[in-house]
Amino acid sequence: MYFLVVVTLILEMVLAFFTSMFTGITLRSPRSAWFTIGLAGMLGWWASQSLSGKNIPELVAAVAGAVVIGTFAEIMARVQKHPVTVYIVSGIIPLVPGIIAYNSMLSFLEKEFTRGLFLAFRAFLIASYLAAGVAVVPLIIRHFRLLVSRRRKTLKTDRP
C-alpha cells in the first residue's frame, strides 16, 4: 500500500516536471534553463502535494509550494545567470487552480451564481497567493543584500 503511494507521488512529480518544462519551452525560455525549469515545477508540486489533504488549508499548501519554487529559482538564477522570472513563471504552472476556475465557469453557465462567484474568488485567491509566495523570496534576499552592502559602505567610510 505504501509502495503504491510512493509510486503515485513519483509519477505525479515526473508529470509536473514535464508540464513545467514544456510550458517553459512555449514561453521561449533560454535553452540552458529548460531542465531546471522542470525541476522547479517538480519541487513545487512535491512541496504543495505533501502538505495538502492533511487538515491543512489549501492556501497554505499553495504558498509552501510557491516558496519552494521561489527559493529554488533564486539559487538557480545565481548559478545559471538567467533572470528569476524564467524559473518562477513556468514553475508555478502545475499549481495553478485550473479545475476550480473551470467549475466556477460551469456554475455560471448553470445559473448558480453564488457558487460560481465563490469558486472564482477561491481560484483567484489561490493564484494570487501563489504569485505572492513566489515573489517574496527574491525580494527578501534583495532587501538583505542591500542592507549588507549599505553596512559595508558605512564601515568603509568610518575607517580613518
Place this chain on the structure above:
Amino acid sequence: MICIQDHDAIEFAGLAGELLLKNGAETSRVEDTIERICKRAGFTDTEVLVFPTGIIINGKHQGANLTLAKRIHIRDINLSVVSLINDISRKYADNKISLEEGLAKVKEVVTHPPTDNGFLLLLTAGALASGAATILLGGSWRDFAPAILATGLVRIIVGAAAFNLVYILQMYLAGLFSGFIGSLFVDFGFGMHLDKIIVGALVPLVPGVALTNAVRDFISGDLLSGTLRMVEALLVAAALAGGVGFALAVYSGYLRHLIF
C-alpha cells in the same frame, strides 16, 4: 553640451527597456536596467517612468537634459530576450563591453530575435505540456491523446486564423476551440473527463507571466503597473473561460442534436 555618444546611450537604454518590457519582464527590472545603463554612460539625474504601455526616460549630462519616450504597442512573451538583454546590460555596467558594442548587440536582438524555438517546437511543447497537465489534474491515460490533439489543433487554428488579431480575442478563440474539440472527443468516445481535457489544453495559455509580474509589481511598490497587469491577467482568464463557456453552451444546446 550633448554629444552623439549621449544620444547613443539613451537610445541603448530605451531599446533595452522596450525589449525587456515587451517580452515579459517586471517593472522594477526594466527601471533598474535603464538606470544602470544611464549611470554607466555618465548621466547624473536619471528619472525613469515605466508603465506596461510606455517608457519615459530623462537623463542629465553636463547641465543639459535628454528625454526619450517609448510607446509599447504589441506584447509577446519571449523569456530568452529578457535573459539576453539582462546579460548585455550587466556586461555594459561592469565595463566589459563598450557602448557601441552594447548598442549593436541590442539592435541585433531586435532584427534577429533568438528564434531557435520554431513554430513546430512550440506546437509540440504546448501539446506535450497539455497532455502531462491533463493527467496531473487527475485525468486517466485515455485522456492523454485527446488533450494533445486538442491543444495541437487549437494552436494551429489560433496561429493560422488569428495571426494579427488582438491578444484577448486570440485567447477567446483558444477557449472556444478547446471547448468544441474537447466535447467532440469525449462524445466520440476518445476521452473520459471533459473538464480535465479542457483545463489541460488551456494550461500553457494561463496568464502566468502577467499574474506573477502583477504581484511582484505590487510588492515592490509599482502600484500602477501592478493594477494594469492584474487587470490584464483577469481579462485573459475571463476570455479563456468565456470562450469555453460559450462553446459548451452552444455544443450541448444545439450541435450535439445535429451531430448525433
